Structures are given as structure tokens and as C-alpha cells.
Amino acid sequence: MEKIFQKLSLASASLVFVLLVGIFITLYTAAKPAIDEYGFDFITNSDWNKEVSLESAPADTLMESDSDEIVDEDDMDIMDEDDMMLDEDEMMLDDEDDSLSKTIFGGLVPIVGTLLTTLIALTFALPIAMGIAVFLAEIAPKNISNVVGIAIELLAAIPSIIFGMWGLYYFAPIVADLVGGYQVSLLTAGLVLGVMILPFMAAITRDSMNTTPAVLKESAYALGATKFEVIKDIIFPYSKVGIIGSIILALGRALGETMAVAFLIGSIFVLPQKITDPTISIPVAMANNFGEASGLGESALFYLALILFIISFAIISIAKFYFLKKAK
Amino acid sequence: MRLLINKIFLSLSVLSAVIGLAFLAWILITLFIKGLGSFHFSLFLNDLIDGGLRNLIIGQFILAAIASAIGIPLGMAAGIYIQEYGQGKYANIIRDLSDIMMSAPSIVIGAFVYAVIVVPTGGTSGFAGAIALAIMMIPVVINTTDNMLSLVPRELREAGIALGASKYKVIIDIVIKAAKVGIMTGILLAFARIIGETAPLLFTSETSNYFSLDLTESFPSLTVSIYDLANEPEESSRDLAWAASFILTLLVLIINLSGRFITRNKK
Numbered sequence: 210m211e212k213i214f215q216k217l218s219l220a221s222a223s224l225v226f227v228l229l230v231g232i233f234i235t236l237y238t239a240a241k242p243a244i245d246e247y248g249f250d251f252i253t254n255s256d257w258n259k260e261v262s263l264e265s266a267p268a269d270t271l272m273e274s275d276s277d278e279i280v281d282e283d284d285m286d287i288m289d290e291d292d293m294m295l296d297e298d299e300m301m302l303d304d305e306d307d308s309l310s311k312t313i314f315g316g317l318v319p320i321v322g323t324l325l326t327t328l329i330a331l332t333f334a335l336p337i338a339m340g341i342a343v344f345l346a347e348i349a350p351k352n353i354s355n356v357v358g359i360a361i362e363l364l365a366a367i368p369s370i371i372f373g374m375w376g377l378y379y380f381a382p383i384v385a386d387l388v389g390g391y392q393v394s395l396l397t398a399g400l401v402l403g404v405m406i407l408p409f410m411a412a413i414t415r416d417s418m419n420t421t422p423a424v425l426k427e428s429a430y431a432l433g434a435t436k437f438e439v440i441k442d443i444i445f446p447y448s449k450v451g452i453i454g455s456i457i458l459a460l461g462r463a464l465g466e467t468m469a470v471a472f473l474i475g476s477i478f479v480l481p482q483k484i485t486d487p488t489i490s491i492p493v494a495m496a497n498n499f500g501e502a503s504g505l506g507e508s509a510l511f512y513l514a515l516i517l518f519i520i521s522f523a524i525i526s527i528a529k530f531y532f533l534k535k536a537k
Numbered sequence: 538m539r540l541l542i543n544k545i546f547l548s549l550s551v552l553s554a555v556i557g558l559a560f561l562a563w564i565l566i567t568l569f570i571k572g573l574g575s576f577h578f579s580l581f582l583n584d585l586i587d588g589g590l591r592n593l594i595i596g597q598f599i600l601a602a603i604a605s606a607i608g609i610p611l612g613m614a615a616g617i618y619i620q621e622y623g624q625g626k627y628a629n630i631i632r633d634l635s636d637i638m639m640s641a642p643s644i645v646i647g648a649f650v651y652a653v654i655v656v657p658t659g660g661t662s663g664f665a666g667a668i669a670l671a672i673m674m675i676p677v678v679i680n681t682t683d684n685m686l687s688l689v690p691r692e693l694r695e696a697g698i699a700l701g702a703s704k705y706k707v708i709i710d711i712v713i714k715a716a717k718v719g720i721m722t723g724i725l726l727a728f729a730r731i732i733g734e735t736a737p738l739l740f741t742s743e744t745s746n747y748f749s750l751d752l753t754e755s756f757p758s759l760t761v762s763i764y765d766l767a768n769e770p771e772e773s774s775r776d777l778a779w780a781a782s783f784i785l786t787l788l789v790l791i792i793n794l795s796g797r798f799i800t801r802n803k804k
Contacts, residue, residue: 211704214705214708215618215622215704218614218615218617218621219618220614221610221614221615221618222614222615222623222628222631224615225615225631225635225675225676225679226631226634228675229638231653232641232645232646232649235649235652235653239648239652337556337557340550340551340552340553340556341553341554341557343550344553345554348551357557357558359797360557360558360561361557361561363790363794364557364560364564366729366730366793367564367733367786367789367790368733368760368786369733369736370735370760370764370782370785371568371733371785373764374763374778374779375564375567375568378567404560407560408557411557435540435543436546436547437539437542437543437547438539438543458640461640467736468736471764492644495644495647499648500739500743510648511652517642517645518641518642518645521640521642521645522641525637525640526637529633529637
């Protein structure tokens, strides 16, 4: 019995390892056709699923019009193979809009979209989260700090799809009125994402600030330092590593967020020229196109998933192992 | 001057707390007004096909319940291993990997389950959705179990062993009992988290307009349906999405708060 119990718990623990390796291998295998096809050019290519109607146009005219569109593309061999893909896919396609044609798949737009929305979210959330953390850890009296702390954590518990709906119907119109441009855009998606990661970032930052020994703070106050000086010169340097770790962790979370961004980013494969332009991010590209994708299109989505997984894996590892470990 | 800077800084900090609370209030009030406006008790009696939410709410619960039935025992067992049995490197590696998995993008987990379950079995199913949620849940349960067991004093374990109990007896009868409240809270929070998940379900369980208990078919999911309904042009669909969001958020917040309440009472 003792043996069985021990073996079972060991097996469950190993499951984590198996799952992670399994996810990696599965994504790689599923992405293999796209990786073979495009290699690393995938990352720099901004064309995705060229919009050519397959239902009405016969294959020949299609190829012509297609070539016209991609003349500026220097990679001609990719094109040939893709035209062959077209024929294959033509049979499998049945439904609407953007999934109608499969030509070239490049990942640049969703990758850029993911990075930019995350950047906007961080820029927006960082100062506010730091302010909240300082408020909770240093300024507010104990009972207020507890209540506000719970409220902030409740904000973190709200499902992301709710953030998306609220963002689309209530937040985005106001932002669009203020700065102009579209309601669905990089900016609004980034800001809503910022609101989402705000409580998460604030909570971890508060926790690292709370690790500052009271003796240090008290000594500084005794020397006549103001609260601001104590925070700036004592608490911040002391908990710096933990705070940076929390920022990176929030960054990892923002990168992979799907639903809140899906409502607001506009979901079009176009490189944004301005911050108020709509575009797409990796998770959203997957959420919206997975069901209709097949063949190389699906593989390209898996390629994106693999890229996202590796980026977030790397970021979270850095946060966990370098910063948060050091902080402990 | 120093005092002035201090004042400005403190005001800014209070201001950011106000901003944070304002966002919470704004979202909740929006949900309350829009959700309550389209809320009706018949929503609980009809399925989506008849303009109700009954099948979706039940479906979402079933998905989360099955995910818990898979995720909780596995997560707890793994947490017990890390804290009680594992010595040295391996347990630490598992702990780190589990932390990483906790922050892995949920849509990627959906894609993984799609590739290993949906494609081989030939279609979306409630089972695949529940597995995806279980994978989301396992690292959270591991983390809680690990943390809570580490708080149990060593003396308790030693006392058990001194009485001649075998190690697994000590773990089950003493250590787990001592950490019960903390683990329960963690599990409730994990449940609250997965019941509101959408991304891992999008292409695993999908959703269904009809009432279904058949786990081998596309399964009704509240969150996936909210996403579909909110993107439809008709006002009535969007109203239904708001009502559904209202119910979902209420549910998540109640579970979350009761989890916190249990811990507080105990303390």
C-alpha cells in the first residue's frame, strides 16, 4: 500500500513533465509541414491567407491574379508550391470569408500584433500597478488595505471574456472618442489587456514590497526620511528583483491572453501603420481561424502556437528562475 | 520641497488605487445593468435553441466538474510527491515546470488537446474540453497542495511516525487533514478559474445549442457561447450574451469569495 501510494504520487508528478514535453512535441509535429515549407522566413513574412475567392474563380485565373498580387514577393519557389496547395485546399473549403483561400502563410502580422498589444498593456498597467502596490503595502491602513486588496484580486478573477465584451461595448468607444481612430485597434486591445494584468501585477508587487524588513523602514523614518524617500530608497531597491519578476510574469500572461484581445483587436491580417489601426495577435489568430483551417493553414497556426509557447516559456522561466528565485 | 514631492507621490499612489477600483466598479456595474436588464428566470428553463441558457450553464458545470475530477486527484498527488516524497532535484524540477505550466497560454493548451484528442477521435467533444480544462487546473492544484503542505509543522509528521504509522497513513490522516482548509480554498479558486475559461474550449468542446449529456459530441459551453453570441449582429443575441456574462461572473465571484471566506473563518 505504501509503495503503491508513493508510486502513484510519483507518476502524477511526472505527468507534469510528460505534459509539457508532450505539448512541445505535439506542437512541433503539427507545425512541421509549415516549418518545412517556410522555415524562419515565416517570422518575417507578412502575408497571410491571401484573400482570393476560390468558390467563384476557376483555379487558373486564380493563380494569375495571385501571382500579380505577390509579384513583389522575392521568394518565388514558395509561391509555386503554394499554388499547388490551393488545388488541394479548394476541395476542402466550404465556408465563409478569410478561410476561403490558402496561399502564403506568414507569421509577421500576428507576431507584431502580439508584441505591440503586450507592450501597450505593460506601459499602461505598470505605473498604475506600482501605485496600487505602494498604496496597499505602505499607505493604506490595514483594514482598508485588506478590503482594497480583495477588490483588486476580484478584478483578477473576472473571466477574460467579460473584459473583452466590456472593452468592446463600453471602454473602446470612449477611447476611440478621445484619440480618434477605430474602436477595434491595437490601442484599445492593449489598454483592455492592461486593465486585465493590472491586478495580477499589483498583487505580486505588493507581496514583494511586503518582504522588506520593518527594521530597515523604521531606521529610515527615524532618520527623518519621508514616505516617498523610504519607498524610493529603501523598499524599492530591496524588492527590486521581485518587482521585475512580477512585471515579466505579467508580460507572460499578457502575451498568451486570447479572449479579451479577440474582441478588440479587429482580427485582420494587416500590419498596423498607426496605434489606432486594427490588426491581429497570435492567440486571436488561432481562436478565429482554427476551426476553418486545414492543411498548411492549420499547420501554420500550430507554427504560431509553437512560437507563442516558446516565447512565453522563455519569459516565464526568466521571471521565475532569475528574478523571483533571487528575491526569495 | 521634499514634503511636496512626498505629497504628490502619495496622491498619485492613492489615485492609482482609485483607478483600479474604478475599473472593477465600471465592469461590475455594466454587467449588472446590462445583465439584469436581459435577465429572466426563463433563461434557466430553456436551452439556447429556445433563447435560454439552461443547457449552457449545466454544460459548463459538467465540463468543469469532470476537469476537477481529473485534475484535483492528479494535482494533489503530484503536490504530495513534491512536498513529502520527492527529495532533491527531481521534485524541484517538477515544481518549476508546474509553475511554468500554470502560466502557459490557455489557447496553446487548447491547440494541444485539439491535436492529441480532437483530431484522432474525429471531432470536438465534451471529453476533450474537460481534458483541456483539467490540464489548466493541474498546475494550480499542485501549487496549492505544495504550499499548504509546506505549512504543516514537521512535528506533526514526526509524531505520526513515532506512533508507528506508515508514511502514507501519516500523509493522508495527519498532513492532509492539517492542511485541509488551505487546500480546499486553493481548489475552489482553481475551480473558479477554469469555469470561466473560454480559450481552451474553443476548439475542444466547442459549444452546442441543445441540451446534451453526451461527452463524445460537441458539448454546450457557456463561455464559448458568450463569445459566439456577442459577435452576432442581432441585439437579442448580444442581450443574451450579457445575461450569460452576468450569471458567469456572479458564479465566479461567489465561488472565489466563498473560498476566501473559508480561510478567513478558519484563521
